[in-house]
Amino acid sequence: xxxxxxxxxxxxxxxxLVSLAVSVPTVGAxxxxxxxxxxxxxxxxxxxxxxxxxxxxxxxxxxxxxRRAKELNISLDEFLALPMESAGESMQSSTxxxxxxxxxxxxxxxxxxxxxxxxxxxxxxGRKGVDPLQPFGYSLFQLPASTFEPVLNLASPPSYxxxxxxxxxxxxxxxxxxxxxxQINREGNVIIPDVGPVSASGSTIEEFKKRLLQRMAxxxxxxxxxxxxPNTFLDVSLGKLRTLQVFVLGEVVNPGGYAISSFATAFHAxxxxxxxxxxxxxxxxxxxxxxxxxxxxxxxxxxxxGDNSKDVRLQDGDIVFVSPAGRRVALIGAVIRxxxxxxxxxxxxxxxxxxxxxxxxxxxxxRIHIERVVPFRERSKYTKDVVxxxxxxxxxxxxxxxxxxLEDGDVVTLFRISDLVQNRVSISGNVKKPGVFELKPNMRIxxxxxxxxxxxxxxxxERGTLFRLLPxxxxxxxxxxxxxxxxxxxxxxxxxxNEDSIVVYEESRFFPQHSVTIGGAVRSPGTYPRSExxxxxxxxxLAGGLLESASKQGWTISRIDTNELGTYSTVYTINAxxxxxxxxxxxxFALEDFDFIxxxxxxxxxxxxxxxxxxxVMSPGVxxxxxxxxxxxxxxxxxxxxxxxxxxxxxxxxxxANNTGKIPVDFAxxxxxxxxxxxxxxxxxxxxHVAFHDDVVYVSGEVFSPSAILxxxxxxxDYYIRQAGGFKEDADEDRVVAFLPNGKKWEAGWFFVAxxxxxxxxxxxxxxxxxxxxxxxxxxxDLATILASLxxxxxxxxxITK
Numbered sequence: 001x002x003x004x005x006x007x008x009x010x011x012x013x014x015x016x017l018v019s020l021a022v023s024v025p026t027v028g029a030x031x032x033x034x035x036x037x038x039x040x041x042x043x044x045x046x047x048x049x050x051x052x053x054x055x056x057x058x059x060x061x062x063x064x065x066x067r068r069a070k071e072l073n074i075s076l077d078e079f080l081a082l083p084m085e086s087a088g089e090s091m092q093s094s095t096x097x098x099x100x101x102x103x104x105x106x107x108x109x110x111x112x113x114x115x116x117x118x119x120x121x122x123x124x125x126g127r128k129g130v131d132p133l134q135p136f137g138y139s140l141f142q143l144p145a146s147t148f149e150p151v152l153n154l155a156s157p158p159s160y161x162x163x164x165x166x167x168x169x170x171x172x173x174x175x176x177x178x179x180x181x182x183q184i185n186r187e188g189n190v191i192i193p194d195v196g197p198v199s200a201s202g203s204t205i206e207e208f209k210k211r212l213l214q215r216m217a218x219x220x221x222x223x224x225x226x227x228x229x230p231n232t233f234l235d236v237s238l239g240k241l242r243t244l245q246v247f248v249l250g251e252v253v254n255p256g257g258y259a260i261s262s263f264a265t266a267f268h269a270x271x272x273x274x275x276x277x278x279x280x281x282x283x284x285x286x287x288x289x290x291x292x293x294x295x296x297x298x299x300x301x302x303x304x305x306g307d308n309s310k311d312v313r314l315q316d317g318d319i320v321f322v323s324p325a326g327r328r329v330a331l332i333g334a335v336i337r338x339x340x341x342x343x344x345x346x347x348x349x350x351x352x353x354x355x356x357x358x359x360x361x362x363x364x365x366x367r368i369h370i371e372r373v374v375p376f377r378e379r380s381k382y383t384k385d386v387v388x389x390x391x392x393x394x395x396x397x398x399x400x401x402x403x404x405x406l407e408d409g410d411v412v413t414l415f416r417i418s419d420l421v422q423n424r425v426s427i428s429g430n431v432k433k434p435g436v437f438e439l440k441p442n443m444r445i446x447x448x449x450x451x452x453x454x455x456x457x458x459x460x461x462e463r464g465t466l467f468r469l470l471p472x473x474x475x476x477x478x479x480x481x482x483x484x485x486x487x488x489x490x491x492x493x494x495x496x497x498n499e500d501s502i503v504v505y506e507e508s509r510f511f512p513q514h515s516v517t518i519g520g521a522v523r524s525p526g527t528y529p530r531s532e533x534x535x536x537x538x539x540x541x542l543a544g545g546l547l548e549s550a551s552k553q554g555w556t557i558s559r560i561d562t563n564e565l566g567t568y569s570t571v572y573t574i575n576a577x578x579x580x581x582x583x584x585x586x587x588x589f590a591l592e593d594f595d596f597i598x599x600x601x602x603x604x605x606x607x608x609x610x611x612x613x614x615x616x617v618m619s620p621g622v623x624x625x626x627x628x629x630x631x632x633x634x635x636x637x638x639x640x641x642x643x644x645x646x647x648x649x650x651x652x653x654x655x656x657a658n659n660t661g662k663i664p665v666d667f668a669x670x671x672x673x674x675x676x677x678x679x680x681x682x683x684x685x686x687x688x689h690v691a692f693h694d695d696v697v698y699v700s701g702e703v704f705s706p707s708a709i710l711x712x713x714x715x716x717x718d719y720y721i722r723q724a725g726g727f728k729e730d731a732d733e734d735r736v737v738a739f740l741p742n743g744k745k746w747e748a749g750w751f752f753v754a755x756x757x758x759x760x761x762x763x764x765x766x767x768x769x770x771x772x773x774x775x776x777x778x779x780x781x782d783l784a785t786i787l788a789s790l791x792x793x794x795x796x797x798x799x800i801t802k
Contacts, residue, residue, distance in 0.1 A: 119278045129332045136339040137282045141275025162200045165242025174232035175222045209236040248273035250322035251280030265311045269320045280322040287312045288319040333414035334363035349404040364415040371411040429504040430459040445485045446493045460507045469499035514593035518543045521550035521599045537587035551602040552576045558596040609684035616646035616690045631679045647693040650741030650761035656685030664743035694761035699724040701766035702731035711760035732769040
């Protein structure tokens with residue numbers, strides 16, 4: 001036992017190293033050697049349980065692993081010495097036959113499970129309507145590899161035949177207790193301790209049990225039932241299954257020999273070989289056993305009906321053979337499963353429809369079209385190679401039972417019924433329940449209106465429209481009177497026909513709803529629908545009422561005048577009372593369509609206009625302008641005047657109106673002279689800030705250290721520029737500009753000696769020099785070109801005149 005375990009560990013190591021060769025074929029020799037050392041170290045430390053688990057992952061049993069090494073006809077040491085590049089998923093047996101593990105599908109089958117293969121049938125591909133179709137059944141073999149593996153944990157079927165490699169579990173209990181797990185050897189015997197070899201191959205479990213009981217009863221008397229009182233009992237069961245070697249040949253994706261479970265069937269073997277190729281049959285798969293062909297297997301029975309009664313459980317050495325496909329017919333159109341089907345020798349049109357799952361509910365059964373390539377035997381009768389055949393049927397039963405023969409390459413088309421309805425009418429428009437209704441015998445317009453729960457409100461009862469479908473599918477239009485139709489007037493209550501459509505209309509279509517408009521001092525000016533007997537008071541209420549600024553005098557009503565050319569409107573003027581919502585006096589003026597009412601504003605009503613004062617005044621805050629034309633100095637007086645320490649030269653004035661922003665104002669001049677230009681007239685939203693003393697001068701622009709420089713009495717602009725580091729190389733010294741604290745430009749200029757001092761709070765800006773392009777040379781070049789041209793023209797002219 002220990003020796004077998006040691007061999008198993010070495011075998012698992014070989015499998016892992018082979019996997020390394022397959023998975024990392026491009027790594028360097030040093031890397032591969034390192035991997036090999038790691039794997040060898042891992043295998044050495046594996047326990048028996050870990051070895052069993054690894055063998056299970058590889059899909060082989062202990063016995064199969066030992067047998068596989070023996071089948072290679074080499075020792076385990078020689079196996080481990082094989083070059084890794086020559087190892088793979090397949091191994092060569094001593095007979096030279098390629099054997100693949102059945103627990104893993106071939107590479108092509110595994111790849112196809114990820115990306116379904118589009119199969120092309122030569123001769124059918126390219127014909128009208130056929131290309132979207134696929135041959136039926138072949139996609140089944142593109143499913144994942146584990147889909148159709150045989151179930152191994154079921155009880156052994158009574159008909160299962162034992163063979164070499166099967167494991168037999170023998171249990172004896174009672175007076176004698178024994179338990180053996182024994183394998184059937186190559187000679188077909190089971191070696192029972194103290195009993196010897198017992199023949200098992202070719203027997204069922206029950207037959208082997210009877211044979212074993214006879215042999216063991218001679219040794220263990222308690223098993224002998226002839227004594228009438230047996231005290232020892234025997235049970236035989238099947239343990240691990242043997243592996244069969246079968247061959248899948250013919251038109252299959254991967255023909256060859258395969259090692260599969262003894263529970264596997266022909267269908268499983270077909271699947272592990274990748275399934276039939278596009279040229280292989282699905283209707284006549286054969287199993288060859290010892291030179292004899294078993295009944296053929298029809299894969300369609302399994303796919304369409306779930307019938308696996310003809311599937312064959314394989315035996316060692318069986319051959320699954322897939323011959324070329326037989327007749328193929330493309331079925332397109334109104335059937336459940338349009339596809340390309342393979343037909344048996346005696347199958348006809350009715351069988352084809354059954355394979356496709358039958359007809360759809362919208363199939364047109366009276367005509368079926370067949371496009372046929374003329375068969376070889378009939379081509380002498382035709383001048384062309386393709387014929388079209390129309391089959392006519394009088395009933396569904398006749399179609400379903402049709403024995404119409406089909407030829408290889410036929411394209412059978414079933415059509416859909418038309419969309420024309422038999423008994424439908426519709427009504428839309430201003431009815432309570434518009435929609436589609438059944439056309440009943442002798443149904444008239446009145447009946448249809450009542451079916452739609454009668455006319456809705458505001459229906460124009462004097463005109464409706466009937467649309468009638470003519471035989472040429474064009475529409476005929478007829479007018480009728482809904483009111484008279486409901487009264488039963490035969491002229492308007494017309495008899496309806498199939499596909500008639502009725503429309504009734506709202507009154508607004510014929511009598512549009514007109515409006516009136518109001519503007520001016522109301523809360524919601526705009527256009528409103530005019531109701532009957534509407535007055536000016538009604539419209540003002542609808543518009544949300546008057547604003548506080550509205551005047552009660554001089555309301556105007558402009559009315560469209562269509563009497564004379566050039567006259568647009570007639571204007572009426574009314575006066576309103578304080579209770580303007582009552583329709584009395586002028587407010588009772590009756591409105592007509594398209595009137596325009598304007599409510600003027602009372603010129604004496606003016607809302608407060610507010611101005612904000614901040615900074616160094618006695619009472620900063622928000623003040624209302626007292627009268628039109630009030631000036632800055634007057635407001636500052638109302639604010640208590642200027643506080644001591646205020647710096648008027650740096651005070652600022654901002655205007656909100658029209659987004660004006662800062663306005664340079666000389667506050668000192670405004671306070672000295674009442675009518676000075678700087679004593680600005682106030683406006684709503686103005687903002688005044690009286691500044692505190694500022695003792696710095698701000699220098700910015702193209703200087704080395706833009707900053708705020710402490711004010712020094714008597715110093716001019718050039719002093720502050722020097723304090724800020726002086727001019728940069730690209731500074732424009734001729735365009736230096738200075739602004740006083742109130743925002744005005746310093747008109748004196750920094751280079752004037754007469755007024756050199758710059759007041760505190762001022763700002764100096766040094767702009768960047770703008771380099772202008774020198775166009776002198778290009779201009780001279782162009783001028784020279786022009787003069788040369790003129791000289792050439794002059795010379796040519798002189799030569800011509802000689």
